[in-house]
Amino acid sequence: MSKFLFKSIRLFLIKNNSNVNQYVQNFSKSFMDDADGKEKKRKTQRIPKITLIHTDKSISVISLEDAEKLAKRRNLELIHVSNTSKSGRSVYELENSSKIGKITSDVAETHKNEQKIKSAKLFTIKQNIMDYDLNVKINNINRTLKRNYKAKIFFSHPKGLQEEVIEEVKQKIQGIISGTQKRKDSTILVYTPLLKDENISSKEDVNDK
Numbered sequence: 001m002s003k004f005l006f007k008s009i010r011l012f013l014i015k016n017n018s019n020v021n022q023y024v025q026n027f028s029k030s031f032m033d034d035a036d037g038k039e040k041k042r043k044t045q046r047i048p049k050i051t052l053i054h055t056d057k058s059i060s061v062i063s064l065e066d067a068e069k070l071a072k073r074r075n076l077e078l079i080h081v082s083n084t085s086k087s088g089r090s091v092y093e094l095e096n097s098s099k100i101g102k103i104t105s106d107v108a109e110t111h112k113n114e115q116k117i118k119s120a121k122l123f124t125i126k127q128n129i130m131d132y133d134l135n136v137k138i139n140n141i142n143r144t145l146k147r148n149y150k151a152k153i154f155f156s157h158p159k160g161l162q163e164e165v166i167e168e169v170k171q172k173i174q175g176i177i178s179g180t181q182k183r184k185d186s187t188i189l190v191y192t193p194l195l196k197d198e199n200i201s202s203k204e205d206v207n208d209k
Helices: 002-043 064-073 097-116 131-146 163-172
Strands: 049-053 059-063 076-082 091-096 120-125 150-156 176-182 186-192
Touching (some): 064 091, 120 131, 131 150, 131 186, 150 163
Antiparallel strands (some): 049 059, 076 091, 150 186
């Protein structure tokens, strides 16, 4: 009896031990498969693409790394244009270095010219002004503009607009119209200097006759 019981217990233990081993093997295999799957997924991760505008305005879709290599190979500048497009990709553009330099120079020149322009001086032109006085006024305005001041011209015409006077002033003023304001009884023109050459020193006083 005891011998039979011993055999039964031994068979039970062997069977259970086999089941445990099988469970461990299955768990290990499942774990390794998951790890391999994650590794493959990591290796096949998609590289973000960009929309690239070439110098001839043609468009292609490539990776940012390839675009940088292309710019370096062709001695071009890779400029970021915008973060999004219709496709959801960032937009970059290839530009010649000389063009970038010109744009930078133009911006710097514009900023320099803006810093040169001083405050505005007001000139009033009445409706009944004589031709001689009008010419004197125009000369004073031009001298003001040459000294890099803005000129604000106030035309007073309570009896009605005199287009011929305003047109004569527009033809003779040596500046750029940067603003216009028209009312029933008055018109205002704002002029800025041309700034083509270095103008006369602004230390002299400008008389508004």
